[in-house]
Amino acid sequence: MASDLTRGLSRNAAGYGDRDFALYLRRSFARSMGYSKPMLDRPVVGIVDTASGYNNCHRTVPELIRAVERGVLAAGGLPLAFPTISLCEPALFPTSMHYRNLAALETEAMLFAQPMDAAVLAGGCDKTVPAQLMAAASADLPVVGLVTGPMLATPFEGERLAACTDCRRYWAAYRAGRVSAERIAEIEGRLATTAGTCGVMGTASTMACVAEILGFLPSGTASIPAVHAERLVAAEAAGTLAVRLIDAPIRPSQLITPHSVENALTVLLALGGSTNALIHLAAIAGRRGVPVDLHRLNALSDATPVLVDLKPTGDGYMEDFHAAGGLPAVLYELRDLLHLSAVDITGTTLEQRLATPPPFVDRRYIRARDKPVSPVGGLVALLGTLAPRGAILKRSAATPALFEREARAVVFDGLEDLARRIDDPALDVVPEDFLVLKNAGPRSAAGMPEAGYLPIPQKLARAGVQDMVRISDCRMSGTAFGTIILHATPEAAAGGPLALVETGDRIRLSVAERRLDLLVDEAILARRRTLWRAPPVPARGWDRLVAEQVLQADEGCDLGFLTAAAH
Ligand code: FES
Numbered sequence: 001m002a003s004d005l006t007r008g009l010s011r012n013a014a015g016y017g018d019r020d021f022a023l024y025l026r027r028s029f030a031r032s033m034g035y036s037k038p039m040l041d042r043p044v045v046g047i048v049d050t051a052s053g054y055n056n057c058h059r060t061v062p063e064l065i066r067a068v069e070r071g072v073l074a075a076g077g078l079p080l081a082f083p084t085i086s087l088c089e090p091a092l093f094p095t096s097m098h099y100r101n102l103a104a105l106e107t108e109a110m111l112f113a114q115p116m117d118a119a120v121l122a123g124g125c126d127k128t129v130p131a132q133l134m135a136a137a138s139a140d141l142p143v144v145g146l147v148t149g150p151m152l153a154t155p156f157e158g159e160r161l162a163a164c165t166d167c168r169r170y171w172a173a174y175r176a177g178r179v180s181a182e183r184i185a186e187i188e189g190r191l192a193t194t195a196g197t198c199g200v201m202g203t204a205s206t207m208a209c210v211a212e213i214l215g216f217l218p219s220g221t222a223s224i225p226a227v228h229a230e231r232l233v234a235a236e237a238a239g240t241l242a243v244r245l246i247d248a249p250i251r252p253s254q255l256i257t258p259h260s261v262e263n264a265l266t267v268l269l270a271l272g273g274s275t276n277a278l279i280h281l282a283a284i285a286g287r288r289g290v291p292v293d294l295h296r297l298n299a300l301s302d303a304t305p306v307l308v309d310l311k312p313t314g315d316g317y318m319e320d321f322h323a324a325g326g327l328p329a330v331l332y333e334l335r336d337l338l339h340l341s342a343v344d345i346t347g348t349t350l351e352q353r354l355a356t357p358p359p360f361v362d363r364r365y366i367r368a369r370d371k372p373v374s375p376v377g378g379l380v381a382l383l384g385t386l387a388p389r390g391a392i393l394k395r396s397a398a399t400p401a402l403f404e405r406e407a408r409a410v411v412f413d414g415l416e417d418l419a420r421r422i423d424d425p426a427l428d429v430v431p432e433d434f435l436v437l438k439n440a441g442p443r444s445a446a447g448m449p450e451a452g453y454l455p456i457p458q459k460l461a462r463a464g465v466q467d468m469v470r471i472s473d474c475r476m477s478g479t480a481f482g483t484i485i486l487h488a489t490p491e492a493a494a495g496g497p498l499a500l501v502e503t504g505d506r507i508r509l510s511v512a513e514r515r516l517d518l519l520v521d522e523a524i525l526a527r528r529r530t531l532w533r534a535p536p537v538p539a540r541g542w543d544r545l546v547a548e549q550v551l552q553a554d555e556g557c558d559l560g561f562l563t564a565a566a567h
Contacts, residue, residue, distance in 0.1 A: 007246075008044045008078065011115040026115075035078070042078040045242040046116035048107060048132060050123045052086035057125035057204065058148055059195035060226050064235040068120050068146065071239025077117075077246070079239060082110060087127040089203075089450075089477075096127045097475065098447030100283075101550070101559050102542055103131035104138075108562075111139040117246040120238045121216075124148030124196070124226075126203040126478070129211055130280035136216070137252045137287035138562065142245035144238040144345055145216035147208040149226035150318035151196035156187075162199025163192040164479040165312040168453070176461040196226025200311035202478030205318050206273035207280055209327050213267045214284070215255040215344035219353055223322040241346065250345055256288040259339035263350070265297055266337050269304040269377030270330055272313045272396040274478025275486055276450075278379065283556025289564035294381035294390045294554065298514055301377030306396050307333055307367045312481045313396045314373060316365040324362035332358055333369050382485060384517040386497050386507060389489040389554045391471070391516055397481035399467045403511035406519070407434045407469065411503045412454075414439040415446050423458040431460055434469045434507050438498045441473035441491025442550045442557040444535060445543075452476040452486040469509060471516070473498050473553075485509070485516060487553035493535050494552065500528045 004010065005023075009030060013022040030040055047068050051061035065081050072079035085103045087096045111119055121132040124147045136143040153162040170187050173179040179187075197204035208222035218241065221234045261281065268277050282292040307330055310316040316324075331338065332354050340351035367373055378396035383389075395403070410433045412418040418437055421427055429435075435454045442448040454470040455461070470484045473491035490496030497518055501507075506519040518525075538544045549559040560566060 007117055008042060009040055009115045011117070012113065039078055042076060043117045043243065043246045044115055045072045045077045045079050045239065046111065046114060046119040047079055047081040048119060048121045048123065049081045049083045050086040050128055052088065054091045055086045055088035055125060056192065056195070057088060057197045058086055058123070060148055060231070061122050063232065064122050064146060064148065067232040067235035068122070068239035071236035072243055075240045075243035077243040080116065082114065084110060087125060087131070089126045094445070094447040095449035097442070097449065097557070098546065100127040100131050101546070101562065103127065104134040105559070105562065107132055107135035108138045111135060111141050116141070118142040118144070118242040118249070120144045120146050120242050122146045122148070124204055124208070126207065126276065129204070129207045130284060133211060133214070133216060133284045134287050134558065137256055137284055140251050140253050142242070142249040142251055143216065144218070144242045144245070145211045146235055146238045147197070147211065147217065147222060149196050149224050149228070149231045150205055151192060151194045151199045152225055152227060152319050153199050153317040154190050154193040156190050160317065161187070161190050162317050164198050164202065164477065165200045165481070167191050168480055172461070175455060175458060194227050198479055199317045199319070200479050201271055201273055201308060201318065201321070202312070203274040203276040204478070206268065206271060206277045206478055209267060209271055209273065210264045210277055210281060212327050213264050213331070214260050215342065218346060219344060219348070220326050220328050223318055223326045225319050225322060245345070248347070250343065250347055253288055254343065255345065256285055256290060257342070258290050260342045261285045261290050261292065262296070262300070263338050263342055265292070265300050266304050266334060267327070267330065269301050269379060270307045270334055272306045272308055272310070272373065272378035275379060275392045275394050276475055276478055278392060279475070279487065279553055279557055281556070282554065283558040286556045286558055286563045294383070297379065297381050301380050304334070304337060304377040305369065305372030306374040306378050307369070307372055309365050309367065309373050312479050313378070320362070320365045324365040325358045325360060328353070329358045329361045329366045333366070380511060380514060382509070382511070382514050382516040384515040386471070386501070386516045386518040387488040388497065389552060391488040392486050393511065394476070394484070395511060398483040402467065402469050402483040403509065405469070406506055406508040407432050409434050409436045409501055409503060409505045409507050411436045411438065411501055414444070415449070415451055418451070418454065422455055425459055427457055427459070429457050429460065431465045431468060434471055434509070436498070436501055436507070437470070437472035437474065438492035438501065439535070441493050442553065443491060443547060444493035446474065447546070448474050448557065450475050450477040450480070452484050453480040453482060471507070489552045489554050491552065495532060495534060497525070499532050500525050502528070
């Protein structure tokens, strides 16, 4: 029996009422797996295994785990991998977002329940990394993040393609009649040709960079392509580092601080990163009681230039970003805007990491401060009578000519209504209208899908209209683009002002003033409010728990009983 009962397999004895017996039983069962007694006396590193036949983005997880195991064994630990839920973005109904909190809940429970002294979190697709960081924040166990890494772009007839900005670009062209059915079918097989997460600065890569700036990933590892040998070297090093953390722990509670969260916002803005990252960051920070303030976001956005020129807003792919210097090169440019005392999982401060300039930076993809892609940040929060607790616009992916205007609302009551009417030739819509989608927020049955990228009505698309103002309480893929206002909070299903908007109402947007206002008399709104009915709560299961507990976008859409406030 191990002498230290707080370590390794001796931690968290099962509740048989006799601790010695519980550990005796555990060890004898562990022996059945062929481990020697000295091996079972080692400290334990749990490895979260998110491989799944449903998850293309996690195709390399099995070999990553073998590499982590190598690192753990070489450093004197016992690696024990265990499965958790795996969330592949396009594979889940109604949307992967609906299950992020389930993954966080399950991962936290297993980090807590099973005996382990530290853990490596292997994940990658959009919701997986946020769920793992939320779990780690609550379990407060030393963890090392290990992302699967982005896919490589595919050379194709003189251009390059990668999921999923190019998916959207080609699909929009197909809808507009500029690409044939044969061509779109051919391109389907060229968009995602290697293992790994989407190949642009979408949500997965944005969250990998957020995880790195928060300190969970060792420096420079966020963007290593999934299929590079360097990715396996990072996995081995993650295993070694996890063993080191057992004697010198750095816990999530030390990594998630007001300063590190503000650093993450600054990085998000400089990347021109995904709007989804705001929700996920609020959820991760919320687990440690650190708020994400939208007024502060706007102040940071005014002071932070976009430095990264990648799709969906620019030209490059994640492999270009990595070869250009990756996140360390971006951080070096931003160093005067960052809180340099923040530490990472190796115990190194940002100041130490940024003491010397990166050896090489490709300025095509990572700009210098004096030659930014944009002098201001990629995201802004809008507040006003239509979104009293905020809505988000990715201005770096939007059309500035649409930023200051008042227009008529054309309203869709939900996803089914949208699908039924958007391409109806009889739809009363002109390019100047604002398309409004409601009942697609976190509490709705739709589960806050990435439907905020409302398609341009087909008759307008065919007439050449490429962008319109679109407003909703749902999300947008990090790989999408357009003048799209998301996360209107409170959502319609919670009785927010969005629930009261009707076709023909006037809405005023001013990005300069950070305002989004519904120009309808309060007396009319009060009358509509008396007629509004909350959607029914599902009868059972996960859907019911979500409907009863899910918080709004400004609070990260976490479940209320999982936040720090619930402790
Ligand atoms: Fe997994 Fe895009 S679908 S990262």
